[in-house]
Amino acid sequence: MNEAAGAKPTRSLGSILRSRPFLAFAVVALVWIVAGFTMRGFGAYGHLRYLIELSAVIGLVAAGQTFVVVTGGIDLSVGAIITVSAVGLPLFTWQADPTGLSAIVATLAMASAIGLVNGAGVAFLRVHPMIMTLAMATFLQGLLIIIAGGSAVSVQNELVQWLGNARPAGIPAGILLWLVISAATLWVMHATPFGARLFALGANPIAAQLSGVPVIATTIAVYAVCGFTSGLAGVLLLGMNGQGYVGIGDPYLLTSIAAVVLGGTSILGGSGTYAGTIPGAILLVTITALITVVNASPGWRSILFGALILALLLLSGREAARR
Amino acid sequence: MPLLAARDVSKAFFGNPVLRGVSIVLMPGRIHALLGENGAGKSTLINLLSGALPADGGAIEINGKAIAHMSPGEAQKAGIAVVQQELSLTGSLSIAENIGLGAYPRRFGLIDYPALAAGAKAVCERVGLNEPLSTPVGQLSLGRRQMVEIAKALYREPRVLILDEPTSSLSAAETKTLIGLLGELRRDGVAILYISHRLNEVMAIAEHVTVLKDGVRTADQPLAGTDAAGLVRLMVGRDPGDLFPHWQPATERTxxxxxxxxxxxxxxxxxxxxxxxxxxxxxxxxxxxxxxxxxxxxxxxxxxxxxxxxxxxxxxxxxxxxxxxxxxxxxxxxxxxxxxxxxxxxxxxxxxxxxxxxxxxxxxxxxxxxxxxxxxxxxxxxxxxxxxxxxxxxxxxxxxxxxxxxxxxxxxxxxxxxxxxxxxxxxxxxxxxxxxxxxxxxxxxxxxxxxxxxxxxxxxxxxxxxxxxxxxxxxxxxxxxxxxxxxxxxxxxxxxxx
Amino acid sequence: MSLAANSSQGVNPLYWPVQMRRNIGVRGLFLVILAFIIAYGILFPGLFSVFGFAKFTQSWFPLALVTMAQAILMLAGGISLAIGPLVSLGAVIAATTMTQSLGIAGGTAAVTLAGLVIGAATGLIVVKLRLPSIVVTLAGSFIIAGAALLILPRPGGTMPPWVSNLLAGGTPAAFGLLVLVVLAWKLYLATPLGLSLYAAGENPVGTYRSGASVDTALIAAYAISGLLCTGAGLFVAAQTGSGDPVIGQSFTLNSIAAAVLGGVGFLGGQGTMRGALAGSLLLSLMISVMFFLGFTPVAQYIAQGLIIVGAVALPQIRGMRK
Missing domain, CATH: 3.40.50.300 (P-loop containing nucleotide triphosphate hydrolases)
Structure with a gap:
């Protein structure tokens, strides 16, 4: 359970087979193979590519969410940050910059700043993360009405459109973006002292503080990172959708948490890895796609979705009560 | 006849044996000390005796009868009370509500508060707790909480009382009260099992000693005629030597x-x-x-x-x-x-x-x-x-x-x-x-x-x-x-x- | 209030002092609420008429119930993300059964049973399989929301008019009902099983070793919590006269906010039900007062966000000064 946090120089085959990231990948592969043989069109390269492209949005949000959850927190404002980014981006358009890069940079800066405020509330005011980010989500909901006034905005920004639709070398730009963020996330978590501090903070905040971990700075940083990746997801979503509207980010709140948990990261903090969140995100999209294919009513879809998550948790996620 | 006994009990965690064929016999009216280094298996033995854990092998006997499977609730009904090292208290409940937890007096299915107050008051007086009974335990210092924990055990009117390092957070005065109390209980015929690292305390109050080392019983004998060095030898399995290193004055002192x-x-x-x-x-x-x-x-x-x-x-x-x-x-x-x-x-x-x-x-x-x-x-x-x-x-x-x-x-x-x-x-x-x-x-x-x-x-x-x-x-x-x-x-x- | 207390009020040296101690933490909150009620009364003098009081308590009632539901789980050391879907489920069950096959008694029974069974099942999974409640209720929220959609795919169904009139008409019946719910809760807390919820939530291992039945106390708490949610759903259906499979959505997060405003903690066993109820009242009052002050929805959201953070952070800031 804590292979991510500790050093395992000699990893036996058995420990790899039992690891949650591997299990999650195995489940994805299994589902893809079975569905590929039984459902027409599922196994087509284009369809699988499309599934991963959809997973990229969840994967980006869940990257930030994994950072936060590893430290023992949770961010309930990711949905609102996505929406604010997607709806707010067109406001940052400057005539002087035809590429649209400045608008993206400004949007990401805003999203990170929102995360920063979340982190400051959690670290300085010691407000429980659930409450702080929940209040932030409510606050952003108000802000959104000011920005958008309830109508949808369509995207004119070239770079955003490129991000949402281009396929350099046949691979969607969104997937490439996800790859870059995934590599960076994994590196920060497992190959830097900062990453080690996150796990320490999540496993035992008091001991972490007494061991010299800069608790306040670290906490603020993870929420800022979460704001950043949520903003990135918002930008990507805007590019893929072509337009942004109020509520566009809502579905990503619960799914980002589900992806993190399915990937084996402890919701209590202190153990886990983004390497599990990646297959977790793909799995969620795959389940949704399968449920859509069987053409069930929305009620059955929702029940199936929930039941499958629950079943996967029961299969692999039994977490010893830690207190 | 022994009130509570373990015969040849064994217990392993994840394949690591913690107790191997250990026996212990608790007699009424006797203070029995259990000694051993950390990791010798003392806490595990207590957990077996109080039903918090099931034994892998051997038997737990109450009044000479072997008990197949015992939960903490059943152990309590049999008159076994434990003062745990890790306190079993709830900070948001009052002293009295903590004392009665798991053994509340009932009236029409509800907690009988007057009866609880009377019972709690009696045991609090015995252990010298004079705070109001409605005080939330969370507001007490660690030492006072330990006294509540002891009062809680007494409230059950135990015939067997097990204390796991009860004095580690007590002041000298509180320790004295506790030792006096143990004397009273012994006279009342309670069997007492006392775990402590403080050898002089054990020497002062106990009559019989069982020593564990690495999950095996290395001694089970009356305490009379044993000296502290002898006990340490039994615990560590060698001569204690000088516990403290040779002191040398510091040369540089900036x-x-x-x-x-x-x-x-x-x-x-x-x-x-x-x-x-x-x-x-x-x-x-x-x-x-x-x-x-x-x-x-x-x-x-x-x-x-x-x-x-x-x-x-x-x-x-x-x-x-x-x-x-x-x-x-x-x-x-x-x-x-x-x-x-x-x-x-x-x-x-x-x-x-x-x-x-x-x-x-x-x-x-x-x-x-x-x-x-x-x-x-x-x-x-x-x-x-x-x-x-x-x-x-x-x-x-x-x-x-x-x-x-x-x-x-x-x-x-x-x-x-x-x-x-x-x-x-x-x-x-x-x-x-x-x-x-x-x-x-x-x-x-x-x-x-x-x-x-x-x-x-x-x-x-x-x-x-x-x-x-x-x-x-x-x-x-x-x-x-x-x-x-x-x-x-x-x-x-x-x-x-x- | 409870039997035990009544039978021995004069001589009982324990029950009432314990109750008084529990008020200490929420006194400040009561003062804030009083200020809001006065502000409300000035803005809308009709509050102090029977009709005004009835209408206000009706707007508060469902939030009060779900906040209790959330607070019970938080006391048990858990949290629920399935509160909203459960409210929706209660509403659609009521709106599809009461005027049809089952009648009013049957419909009420169905709503009650659904809440108890779903709650107990959730509790069973959390307690026996040792899964974190937030994760179980996250998955559960999809399942329950799906079930609500199956029963009633789009808003519709009907409620018996006289039920609507009784609960959501011009009489303060909802308030009376709330008083009954609170009394029932006090009675439950006066039982050994009820009181051990605090102990089981805060220190499960110690409570188990004390001989109290931790698992039963926790599972019972989940069942009661589920019942309160579907009950709130029935009331919402009576208010609107029909069922809506997504009507409960906002209750999940609002119930957490209200419970925390009322001083209920996330670690189990911290806080009181009177605090949680006060928190829900404060949230309701806030929303109404802002409405009467002519706040736009924008300002309402922003103010609500700030007030929640402020209320939680304030004791912390005061603590730092000391």
């Missing part, structure tokens, strides 16, 4: 930490100088501000000082990273909750202070981390695979990890909060040697201890705190248990200066 007019928490106006190469003891009764003094110096508790010199800085560290940067390290008393990350590997635990100080995004080098950790593990004789989680280690080894992790920082000042509490004799001796070695290497070692002999034999000077102020500063040549205790309770006030 001040590395000086504060005047220092206040933190209940600590008021303390002047203190810590010198390189010395072990400075901090003593006093429980809860006189000793811990606040250390935490304040460490930047973990808001503190003020009229003047302060800490290493090169002229001010108190405002937070822990600043304290670390100034060369101060802190080893907490509660290693499970404050010292270690139990679910993380030994290696990550050892490396954490280093991770906290190097640049956040500097790439880690697994091989150099491993080298550092292996060296430290050898130096501190920490046994076992470094990739295992810290919770797999015994208490003594955990304490060594909590100390070892600061070594890569090469701190100038080490603040230790009761480092040998609940640690077995063998590890105690190892820790003592390490502390003297560190002082010999020019470190300043500040040792807060609740164990007076430790202060006498290990320290160059001892500061005694009383009600948040320094009541005495005792130099090596004047150090004695009497000097420390009298300063702690406030008789014969000695010169207060530093």
């Amino acid at each position: 001040a590395v930490l000086t504060v005047t007019g220092f206040s933190a928490g209940m600590v008021r106006g303390v002047d203190l100088t810590v010198k390189a190469g010395e072990v400075l003891g901090i003593g006093g009764l429980v809860g006189q501000g000793q811990e606040e003094l250390l935490l304040g110096l460490y930047g973990a508790l808001p503190a003020k000082a009229a003047s302060a010199t800490v290493g090169d800085a002229r001010e108190l560290p405002r937070n822990v990273p600043k304290a670390n940067a100034a060369g101060i390290a802190y080893i907490p008393a509660d290693r499970k909750r404050e010292g270690l990350h139990l679910i993380h590997s030994i290696l990550t635990n050892i490396m954490l202070p280093t991770f906290s100080r190097v640049p956040a995004l500097k790439p880690r080098s697994r091989s150099s981390e491993r080298r550092t950790a292996e060296q430290l593990a050898r130096r501190f004789t920490i046994k076992g695979d470094l990739a295992r989680p810290a919770q797999a280690l015994s208490g003594g080894n955990q304490q060594k990890v909590a100390l070892a992790k600061w070594m890569p920082q090469d701190p100038a000042v080490l603040l230790l909060n009761d480092p040998t509490r609940g640690v077995d004799v063998e590890t105690k001796r190892e820790i003592y040697i390490m502390l003297r070695d560190l002082a010999a290497a020019g470190k300043a070692v500040v040792l807060l201890s609740s164990d007076t002999p430790e202060l006498v034999h290990l320290c160059d000077r001892v500061v005694v705190l009383r009600e948040g102020r320094i009541s005495a500063l005792i130099e090596r040549q004047d150090l004695s248990e009497e000097a420390i205790v009298s300063a702690a309770v406030g008789v014969e006030p000695q010169k207060a200066a530093a």
Whole structure:
């Protein structure tokens, strides 16, 4: 359970087979193979590519969410940050910059700043993360009405459109973006002292503080990172959708948490890895796609979705009560 | 006839045998001591006797009858009550509601509050708890909570009373009350099982002793005619030798930490100088501000000082990273909750202070981390695979990890909060040697201890705190248990200066 | 209030002092609420008429119930993300059964049973399989929301008019009902099983070793919590006269906010039900007062966010000063 946090120089085959990231990948592969043989069109390269492209949005949000959850927190404002980014981006358009890069940079800066405020509330005011980010989500909901006034905005920004639709070398730009963020996330978590501090903070905040971990700075940083990746997801979503509207980010709140948990990261903090969140995100999209294919009513879809998550948790996620 | 007995019980966790064929017999009207080092299996044996865990083999007998499977509730009905080391109390409930938990008197299906109040009042009087019964337990000090825990056990009118290190957080007066109470219970015919690390306490009250070593019973005999050294020999399996290392005066003694007019928490106006190469003891009764003094110096508790010199800085560290940067390290008393990350590997635990100080995004080098950790593990004789989680280690080894992790920082000042509490004799001796070695290497070692002999034999000077102020500063040549205790309770006030 | 207390009020040296101690933590909150009620009364003098009081308590009632539901789980050391879907489920069950096959009694029974069974099942999974409640209720929220959609795919169904009139008409019946719910809770807390919820939530291992039945106390708490949610759903259906499979959505997060405003902690066993109820009242009052002050929805959201953070952070800031 804590292979991510500790050093395992000699990893036996058995420990790899039992690891949650591997299990999650195995489940994805299994589902893809079975569905590929039984459902027409599922196994087509284009369809699988499309599934991963959809997973990229969840994967980006869940990257930030994994950072936060590893430290023992949770961010309930990711949905609102996505929406604010997607709806707010067109406001940052400057005539002087035809590429649209400045608008993206400004949007990401805003999203990170929102995360920063979340982190400051959690670290300085010691407000429980659930409450702080929940209040932030409510606050952003108000802000959104000011920005958008309830109508949808369509995207004119070239770079955003490129991000949402281009396929350099046949691979969607969104997937490439996800790859870059995934590599960076994994590196920060497992190959830097900062990453080690996150796990320490999540496993035992008091001991972490007494061991010299800069608790306040670290906490603020993870929420800022979460704001950043949520903003990135918002930008990507805007590019893929072509337009942004109020509520566009809502579905990503619960799914980002589900992806993190399915990937084996402890919701209590202190153990886990983004390497599990990646297959977790793909799995969620795959389940949704399968449920859509069987053409069930929305009620059955929702029940199936929930039941499958629950079943996967029961299969692999039994977490010893830690207190 | 024995009230409660274990016959040949065995228990293993994850394939590791913790108890192997252990028998113990508790007779009415007898105080029975259970001794053993940390990890010898004492707590496990208690858990088997009280139904908290099922035995793998052997039998638990009540009144001579073997009981197949017993839950804590059934054990309670059979008259077995346990005072746990880890308290079983609920902070948000009142004293009375805690005392009655699991055994509430009922009336029409509801809790009979008048009956509960009467019963709780009676047991509270016996243990000397005079706080109002409606006081939430969360507002009590640790020592008082321990007394509530004892009252809770008494409320069940036990025929067998098991106490797991009940005095570790009690004041001298509370300990005296408890010992008197145990005498009364013995006269009433209660069978008492008493676990303690304090040998003199055991020698004073118990009549029979069972000793465990590595999950095996090494002795079961009347206590009469046994001396303390003999008991230690039974526990560690060899001659105890001299527990404390030879003391040598420090050669170099420059001040590395000086504060005047220092206040933190209940600590008021303390002047203190810590010198390189010395072990400075901090003593006093429980809860006189000793811990606040250390935490304040460490930047973990808001503190003020009229003047302060800490290493090169002229001010108190405002937070822990600043304290670390100034060369101060802190080893907490509660290693499970404050010292270690139990679910993380030994290696990550050892490396954490280093991770906290190097640049956040500097790439880690697994091989150099491993080298550092292996060296430290050898130096501190920490046994076992470094990739295992810290919770797999015994208490003594955990304490060594909590100390070892600061070594890569090469701190100038080490603040230790009761480092040998609940640690077995063998590890105690190892820790003592390490502390003297560190002082010999020019470190300043500040040792807060609740164990007076430790202060006498290990320290160059001892500061005694009383009600948040320094009541005495005792130099090596004047150090004695009497000097420390009298300063702690406030008789014969000695010169207060530093 | 409870039997035990009534039978021995004069001589009982324990029950009432314990109750008084529990008020200490929420006194400040009561003062804030009083200020809001006065502000409300000035803005809308009709509050003090029977009709005004009835209408206000009706707007508060469902939030009060779900806040209790959330607070019970938080006391048990858990949390629920399935509160909203459960409210929706209660509403659609009521709107599809009461005027049809089952009648009013049957419909009420169905709503009650659904809440108890789903709650107990959730509790069983959390307690027996040792899964974190936030994760179980996250998955559960999809399942329950799906079930609500199956029963009633789009808003519709009907409620018996006289039920609507009784609960959501011009009489303060909702308030009376709330008083009954609170009394029932006090009675439950006076039983050994009820009181051990605090102990089981805060210190499960110690409570188990004390011989109290931790698992039963926790599972019972989940069942009661589920019942309160579907009950709130029935009331919402009566208010609107019909069922809506997504009507409960906002209750999940609002119930957490209200419970925390009322001083209920996340670690189990911390806080009181009177605090949680006060928190829900404060949230309701806040929303109404802002409405009467002519706040735009924008300002309402922003103010609500700030007030929640402020209320939680304030004790912390005061603590830092000391």
